[in-house]
Amino acid sequence: MQAAAPLQVDFESAEFHAAFASLYPRLVNYARRYGAAFPEDITQEAFVILMQRETRVEHPVAFLYGTVRTLALTERRPMKNQNLSLEAILLDPGLSPEADDHLLSREVRERMRALSPTFREALWLFVVEGLSIKEIAEIIDIPEATVKTRIFRAKAQLRQQLNPSGGVHVMA
């Protein structure tokens, strides 16, 4: 039987500081993937917004990711005057070349870039960030079934990359 979750998090506890040390670089990296000019500021603002809330947040990690995503997209909003589509900005490796360098190898980055931006975002959050389907749905603000569909289509595209002829791929 699971105990009821507390209403408020003690943001001065050692548990929160450990989570902060783990989440902060990931969120900075996530903001940088959206081409944010000031990813550290955006991440810190997301934490301040979370701490400022007086109501209970069900999934704080998903809340932080969603806030960072929204702030990063808001920061880039003036770019629409330059006839750049949001989809092109999203996860564009050219805009954030150093975003995932320290996490992924060159081969993995190439495979990720070959995917469509929509599928890439869901795949990144699911595989690299380790978030659950429910959290990803909350971050992107789409149904869980849509998240699963995008992940499965990303998987199909990855399989297509590894074996373009359609034969059985042997990993070993």
Added chain:
Amino acid sequence: MSWHDTTRIDESLEDRALRAELQTLLGLRPERPEQSCSAAPTAESINDTTALAQSLYREAMRRRRTAAKAKPMVKRPLFLLVAAAIPVFFTVTAIGAWGVKQKRRADALAARALELETRQNRIDAAREGVRNREEPLIQAAEPNQINSPGSRPDRGPNNQNNAGELIKPEERPRRLDNQADQHRVNDKR
């Protein structure tokens, strides 16, 4: 709300298998990348992140206090509305008082006019009564005047020009029989 991710703990085996399969396809190791790729935190970095977290917490508390102080300001429009309504209230009250005064004045004038009209009607009725009482007396007196010797036929009660008038008998000059001392001016004798 807890930092232990219950949704990931309760994640289905199917989702975990899917994640492991995708990690294999991407060439990632099965363990969490932030655990595998990030270097072991030093004491200095831990102190830095802790100080950053504490400063962010102080900023959040400052914003929360500012927001709490700003809440009573929400009542400001109500006070402004009341302050703006005071002149309107006095204006409406003054106009209403003036209107009530004018209505009372109009009612008083109407009552005065009604009273004057009633008085006039009463006077007219009294005059009519007097006339009705005197009419038979006048009609009774007129035949005597008509039949008198000195009366003229055109001054009788049948004469409409003299209807209702009392006619005093006129004494005519006596006719002299001796006319010796009278002579015509044009007499040629």
